[in-house]
Amino acid sequence: MADIEIRNVYKIFGHDSKKALAMARNGLAKAEILARSGCSVGLNDVSLKIGAGKIFVIMGLSGSGKSTLVRHINRLIEPTSGEVLFDGSNILDLDAKALRAFRMRRVSMVFQSFALMPHRTVLQNVVYGQRVRGISKADARAIGMKWIETVGLSGYDAKYPHQLSGGMKQRVGLARALAADTDVILMDEAFSALDPLIRADMQDQLLQLQQNLSKTIVFITHDLDEALRIGSEIAILKDGQVVQVGSPNDILDNPANDYVARFVQRRQARPE
Amino acid sequence: MTAGGLPEQGTVPMFPDSLNLSIRAPVNDFIQALVTNHGWVFKAISGVILKAVLFIEWILRGLPWWLVILAFMALAWQSSKRWSLTIAVGALLLAVGVLGLWDLTMQTLALMLMATLVSVVIGVPIGILVAKSRVVRNVTLPVLDVMQTMPSFVYLIPALMLFGLGKVPAILATIIYAVPPLIRLTDLGIRQVDGEVVEAATAFGGSPAQILFGVELPLATPTIMAGLNQTIMMALSMVVVASMIGARGLGEQVLNGIQTLDVGKGLEAGIGIVILAIVLDRITQGFGKPRTEDARNG
Ligand SMILES: Nc1ncnc2c1ncn2[C@@H]1O[C@H](COP(=O)(O)OP(=O)(O)O)[C@@H](O)[C@H]1O
Ligand SMILES: [Mg+2]
Numbered sequence: 192m193a194d195i196e197i198r199n200v201y202k203i204f205g206h207d208s209k210k211a212l213a214m215a216r217n218g219l220a221k222a223e224i225l226a227r228s229g230c231s232v233g234l235n236d237v238s239l240k241i242g243a244g245k246i247f248v249i250m251g252l253s254g255s256g257k258s259t260l261v262r263h264i265n266r267l268i269e270p271t272s273g274e275v276l277f278d279g280s281n282i283l284d285l286d287a288k289a290l291r292a293f294r295m296r297r298v299s300m301v302f303q304s305f306a307l308m309p310h311r312t313v314l315q316n317v318v319y320g321q322r323v324r325g326i327s328k329a330d331a332r333a334i335g336m337k338w339i340e341t342v343g344l345s346g347y348d349a350k351y352p353h354q355l356s357g358g359m360k361q362r363v364g365l366a367r368a369l370a371a372d373t374d375v376i377l378m379d380e381a382f383s384a385l386d387p388l389i390r391a392d393m394q395d396q397l398l399q400l401q402q403n404l405s406k407t408i409v410f411i412t413h414d415l416d417e418a419l420r421i422g423s424e425i426a427i428l429k430d431g432q433v434v435q436v437g438s439p440n441d442i443l444d445n446p447a448n449d450y451v452a453r454f455v456q457r458r459q460a461r462p463e
Numbered sequence: 464m465t466a467g468g469l470p471e472q473g474t475v476p477m478f479p480d481s482l483n484l485s486i487r488a489p490v491n492d493f494i495q496a497l498v499t500n501h502g503w504v505f506k507a508i509s510g511v512i513l514k515a516v517l518f519i520e521w522i523l524r525g526l527p528w529w530l531v532i533l534a535f536m537a538l539a540w541q542s543s544k545r546w547s548l549t550i551a552v553g554a555l556l557l558a559v560g561v562l563g564l565w566d567l568t569m570q571t572l573a574l575m576l577m578a579t580l581v582s583v584v585i586g587v588p589i590g591i592l593v594a595k596s597r598v599v600r601n602v603t604l605p606v607l608d609v610m611q612t613m614p615s616f617v618y619l620i621p622a623l624m625l626f627g628l629g630k631v632p633a634i635l636a637t638i639i640y641a642v643p644p645l646i647r648l649t650d651l652g653i654r655q656v657d658g659e660v661v662e663a664a665t666a667f668g669g670s671p672a673q674i675l676f677g678v679e680l681p682l683a684t685p686t687i688m689a690g691l692n693q694t695i696m697m698a699l700s701m702v703v704v705a706s707m708i709g710a711r712g713l714g715e716q717v718l719n720g721i722q723t724l725d726v727g728k729g730l731e732a733g734i735g736i737v738i739l740a741i742v743l744d745r746i747t748q749g750f751g752k753p754r755t756e757d758a759r760n761g
Contacts, residue, residue, distance in 0.1 A: 265666055295668030306663035310681045320667040371667060 193278055193297065193374040193407050195241040195264060200273030202259055202431070205230030208271050221430040233259035234270070235431040241424075243374070244405045246397075248422030250412055250454075256431040257411045261377050264409060265298045266290060295324050299371040303380040305360040307352040313339065313363050314348040320371030338366040342396070358389035365393075369400070375407045382417065394421055415454045419443070427451050494621050505625045512577070512631050520573035528565055532556045535742060542749025552745065555738045564713065564735040571702055571712035572739060574630060578637040578698045579691070586642045586694070587687065590649020591675070600650075607643040615640055615704055623708055633710035641697040648690025652683030688751030695747060699740045713739070 203211045211230035214223075221232045234256050241247045249257050262268040263275050266282055274281050277297065285293055299320060307316050315322075317339055318331035326334075339348050342362040352360055361381060368376045382390045398421055401408060412418050418425050419439045426436045427450070435447035446452040497505075523531065532553055539552040559568050592599045615636055622632035656679050664674045680687075706714030713735045720729025 267662060267666060291668045291670060293668075294666060298666075300663070300666040302659055302663055304659055306657070306659040308660055308664070308678060308682075319664070319669075323664075323667060323669045323673055367667075377666075 194243050196276040197237055197239045197263065198274040198276065200234050200237045200263060200270045200275065202233035202268065203230045203271045204233055212271055232431050237433055239426055239433065239436065241407065241409060243407050245423040246401055246408045246410055246421050248410045248412060248418040248425045249428060250415065250418045250425055251428030253413060255428040257428055258379050261379050261409055261411050264377055265294055265300060295320060297373050298375040298377060299368040299373045300377040301364045301368045301381040303383055305364045307360055307363055309352050312349050312351055313344065316363055317366045317370050319367060334370055338370040342366045358385050361385060361393065377409045379411045397421060415458050494624060498624055509626045509631045512634060516573055516577040516630050516634065519576050520570060523569040523573050524566065528560055538746050542746050548745055552742050555742055559735055559738055562731050562735065564731065567713050567716055568735050568739060571714065574634060574710055574712060575695065575698050578634050578641060579695055582638050582642040582645055582694050583691065586645035587649050590646045591653060593646060593650040594653035607646060610639055611643050619708055628709040630710050632708050633705035637698045637701045637705055640701050641694045644693035644697065645690040649687050652686030653679050655686065656682045685751050688747060692744060692747040692751060695743050696740060699736060702736060
């Protein structure tokens, strides 16, 4: 089980990050900081608690900092300031070797544009996490085939990514994350590139898997419907700040501000 | 009025002599000092390279001609999977033999192989460093520009002084001229690798070495092979120059033909060089095609 806690994380992109950080701490708006220091504020004082064994959704418009935030959880991005706690210990303290072990065993990731390795077969992609750990080819193969079957790709193990459709590629991405056998899976707009029918299908499958495996899933989306459908808890991000955290019902019934309310209205305005 | 009807000069001063700063003397002293004080280093390097190239030559000239042709046809098949190319390679090499250039061609080929081998050994790692480090990049790229534009005779002479006459300075001069595209394209190939794929490998705990050898280099291979192809072609364009400092082979024959006004002889050897270029070009191009291409067609 893994509890994740993000504490007062700031992420500033740009050269003069110290100056920009001070401005952000003083409450200046993102646009103004950009104008004055040339730095782009990715995250602005984000604090979140992500409980184990649930699907936690992070939502926001494009550019609101979702990808930046989720990449702090496996330290693909280092914060300018703040802490990221994993089961109570700060992952920013890990050295290079410990960080690799952490990434191998504790947290895996599914990417929006799949990020499959084009020169490896489906099976070789799926077992990548196992192989970098030093698991033998034969053992990894058994694990890989199991997850390929679970995501419904039996018979495709020897194919290359370019031979698959978008939906199938993302199943490979999912199988790769599952095969790594980590407590936490990060999914950065994992379904955004898929067309609606396949997307609904993948959402169902994810919910099913979550029930069976009780993983901690941090799911990024810009789509409120998707967030409501699969999230047990939803955090809404705007300009790198968390504007609301709550259950799907909280969000629908008590939108914290106009930004959230607009998400909700747009959804209600749509014909069912 | 002076010649050409132009007004007389001399009223406008030329660049003042007092500002002249010649680097001639220090450079000469430096090379001289290298030769006298560290000559043994260069002798040692020279010895190793010479041994290696003589070994390659010994193999190529020791093997029966038909076996060499068969080996090249096998390589052509391996690289392209096309019968047409395989047969063309065989026919072209046969033509070299028929023109009476077999032995000279093998000598030139040995020189090319050696220059290419050393180019790969130094070019690919440097290309990787250039792709990974900004500092290395800022230092290396201007140096490559100089290597490619500096007239080759300028470095042929010091190479001669340091390594003596013969194959070794020829190989080194060839490398200086031919290695830049390999470095550039290795750099390009590595940087072109999809950032998200590298990010994925990192996210799953891949070490820098695992990512380099398991992801970046395989995905950069087509580009690196294109660089290797250019390197070989540029190396071939140096054979005549190389022969001026004592490398034997087709280049020497061309030189010979020119010097004795034997146009036919020069042309024959020239054709030999062109054939070698075509054969090596097509084979390396085949290896440069992405690996997954096979799967797409099959
Ligand atoms: N590598 C980067 N360099 C500079 N700015 C960046 C970088 N990555 C993200 N940003 C900026 O940070 C903000 C958040 O980006 P991102 O996390 O990608 O948003 P989202 O995933 O929600 O669309 C954006 O304003 C973006 O321009
Ligand atoms: Mg994003």
